[in-house]
Amino acid sequence: MSTNSPYVNFPGNGAEVLAQWQELFGGELDVMSYDDFPDPEAAFGFAPPQGALAHGTLTGGLLTVAGGDAIMSETPPALPSETYSFLISPDTTEEASALAESIVAAGGEVVMPLEQAPWGAHYGQVKDRNGVLFQLNVEAAAPQA
Structure with missing residues (x-):
C-alpha cells in the first residue's frame, strides 16, 4: 500500500517540533538522531551537529508528517512560512x-x-x-x- 506525507526540513529543532506536534495531534512518533549511529561521520561522510535529527515520522494521529534537521546548508531554512500550511x-x-x-x-x-x-x-x-x-x-x- 502506498503512503505519502509532507517532509519538513527543520532548522535544527526537528525532534522538539515533532514531539510538540505529537502532544497536540496524537499519533506515534519515531525519531532517529545522527547520534544513534556508532560512527556518524564514517556512515554519512560528514560530521553532523550533535543531537541533529536524522529522520523522524509522526503517524496515526490527526497529522502525518516526516522530517529531519536541515544540516547540509550553512543557513538552515526558517520553519515559519507563508508557502505551506x-x-x-x-x-x-x-x-x-x-x-x-x-x-x-x-x-x-x-x-x-x-x-x-x-x-x-x-x-x-x-x-x-x-x-x-x-x-x-x-x-x-x-x-x-
Missing part, C-alpha cells in the same frame, strides 16, 4: 475548537477564529509556537434526506 479536518467543531485552544495554550496564536465559512464548513487558522500555520476545517453536515 497543514490542513486538519476534525470530525466536529468541538474537536476543532479544542485543538485550536491546545495549540494556543502551547504558545501558539489564533490567526483566524473558527467560524462558519461561506462554503458551509467551520474554518479557522492557528499558528503553533514555531510559526507553522494549521488550517482547521470541519465539513458541514450533509442535508438529511
Whole structure:
C-alpha cells in the first residue's frame, strides 16, 4: 500500500517540533538522531551537529508528517512560512475548537477564529509556537434526506 506525507526540513529543532506536534495531534512518533549511529561521520561522510535529527515520522494521529534537521546548508531554512500550511479536518467543531485552544495554550496564536465559512464548513487558522500555520476545517453536515 502506498503512503505519502509532507517532509519538513527543520532548522535544527526537528525532534522538539515533532514531539510538540505529537502532544497536540496524537499519533506515534519515531525519531532517529545522527547520534544513534556508532560512527556518524564514517556512515554519512560528514560530521553532523550533535543531537541533529536524522529522520523522524509522526503517524496515526490527526497529522502525518516526516522530517529531519536541515544540516547540509550553512543557513538552515526558517520553519515559519507563508508557502505551506497543514490542513486538519476534525470530525466536529468541538474537536476543532479544542485543538485550536491546545495549540494556543502551547504558545501558539489564533490567526483566524473558527467560524462558519461561506462554503458551509467551520474554518479557522492557528499558528503553533514555531510559526507553522494549521488550517482547521470541519465539513458541514450533509442535508438529511
